[in-house]
Amino acid sequence: MRKRAFHIFLFLLFTTLAICAATTAGKKEASAAAVPEITAINVMDDAVELQISGDFTYTAYKPSDPFIVAVDLPDVSVGAFVGKIASDKAGIAEINVSGTRTPMATARLEILMDAPYDIESVKTDNSLLIKVKREEAEAPRQMTVAQASGVVEEAQEPLAPATRITNIDFDYTGGMINLVIKGDGAMSPDVYTLKSRIIVDVPGVAMAAAIPAAVVSPVKAIRYGPYDGKARLIIDLKGEVPFAASTVADTVVIAFPADETLEVMPTEAEVAEEAPAAEAAALPGEAEPEEEGRKYTGKIISLDFQNADIIPIFRFIGDVSGYNVVIHPGVKGSTTLKLMDVPWDQALDIILATNSLDKQIEGNIMTIASTAVFTKIAKETAQRERTEEVTAALVQRTIHLAYIDPNEMKK
Numbered sequence: 001m002r003k004r005a006f007h008i009f010l011f012l013l014f015t016t017l018a019i020c021a022a023t024t025a026g027k028k029e030a031s032a033a034a035v036p037e038i039t040a041i042n043v044m045d046d047a048v049e050l051q052i053s054g055d056f057t058y059t060a061y062k063p064s065d066p067f068i069v070a071v072d073l074p075d076v077s078v079g080a081f082v083g084k085i086a087s088d089k090a091g092i093a094e095i096n097v098s099g100t101r102t103p104m105a106t107a108r109l110e111i112l113m114d115a116p117y118d119i120e121s122v123k124t125d126n127s128l129l130i131k132v133k134r135e136e137a138e139a140p141r142q143m144t145v146a147q148a149s150g151v152v153e154e155a156q157e158p159l160a161p162a163t164r165i166t167n168i169d170f171d172y173t174g175g176m177i178n179l180v181i182k183g184d185g186a187m188s189p190d191v192y193t194l195k196s197r198i199i200v201d202v203p204g205v206a207m208a209a210a211i212p213a214a215v216v217s218p219v220k221a222i223r224y225g226p227y228d229g230k231a232r233l234i235i236d237l238k239g240e241v242p243f244a245a246s247t248v249a250d251t252v253v254i255a256f257p258a259d260e261t262l263e264v265m266p267t268e269a270e271v272a273e274e275a276p277a278a279e280a281a282a283l284p285g286e287a288e289p290e291e292e293g294r295k296y297t298g299k300i301i302s303l304d305f306q307n308a309d310i311i312p313i314f315r316f317i318g319d320v321s322g323y324n325v326v327i328h329p330g331v332k333g334s335t336t337l338k339l340m341d342v343p344w345d346q347a348l349d350i351i352l353a354t355n356s357l358d359k360q361i362e363g364n365i366m367t368i369a370s371t372a373v374f375t376k377i378a379k380e381t382a383q384r385e386r387t388e389e390v391t392a393a394l395v396q397r398t399i400h401l402a403y404i405d406p407n408e409m410k411k
Contacts, residue, residue: 165181
């Protein structure tokens with residue numbers, strides 16, 4: 001009887017444990033299934049819309065970078081959206097999506113804007129709309145806004161093309177330092193960067209503006225000069241500085257994040273005034289001298305290769321440089337590189353150095369080989385010269401002496 005009661009007790013115990021385990025697993029599955037997830041990310045002009053499968057909370061804010069909006073969604077899974085989402089819509093440059101699973105699921109979006117706009121967020125049921133806040137005066141054909149500076153101008157009719165740059169000045173707005181370039185009509189500049197410089201080319205205009213008497217950090221100096229029918233401005237910076245360039249009608253704005261302490265410095269315009277106009281500008285196709293080390297003067301080129309054979313690259317550089325190129329049979333290998341707007345002779349030196357190669361130039365012929373080959377050639381040349389000196393044929397000459405004591409000659 002006692003044995004039977006013990007068996008019944010064990011049966012009830014195991015049944016209870018099994019029910020508890022199943023209940024716990026069910027709760028875990030229900031909990032996991034209950035975590036909402038992002039089901040859609042819709043990119044629109046000046047807005048990003050998130051669709052989420054359940055109720056959610058969020059935090060939208062602008063971190064230290066004024067061009068980024070961060071959106072945190074606690075207890076929300078990223079679903080199938082991980083990584084970078086490119087955008088061709090106005091106001092939105094790209095979106096980066098990331099997420100964590102522990103200690104709880106959290107989705108995070110970083111929205112990169114094409115200018116440091118303010119934002120507005122709107123939550124409705126299972127969606128979240130992040131909107132770029134532009135000035136209301138930006139109605140089509142009514143008013144235009146210099147996006148980076150916030151300067152509003154009336155533009156009832158399209159402006160005629162500019163013929164002159166009439167003013168260059170600095171403006172401080174919303175934590176941004178803006179270099180504002182004004183013309184007497186509509187301008188269509190080309191803006192690109194070199195090392196610690198911004199180049200602004202404005203076609204078809206002449207310079208009629210004075211360089212500011214002082215510049216504001218991170219700008220170090222402003223120079224200008226005419227080039228190929230353009231007015232070229234060179235903005236020298238304190239290192240690699242992020243910036244945004246925008247053009248509206250007769251205004252070009254180059255916007256920089258302001259330093260914690262505004263620093264105003266005397267401009268270096270006198271340097272530009274003393275230099276000829278062509279020297280004051282960094283002309284395309286010509287390299288600017290480096291501040292230190294070797295000075296490169298070759299034509300500007302761009303190279304973008306991945307696991308490419310180096311032989312065709314040397315042939316291409318030969319075509320650009322005008323040299324005849326002779327490549328030693330022992331030269332082989334591949335390279336991966338991306339060089340933008342560098343002198344060809346600097347690009348060549350970089351490729352040679354990374355592949356333990358060297359070059360020799362005689363006249364218009366450039367020979368490329370390994371450093372070991374050139375060292376061997378140099379040693380063989382020196383040895384040959386010494387051998388020729390030792391084994392050279394003797395020459396016998398007779399010198400007639402007059403009025404000289406033979407004993408003195410003997411000494």
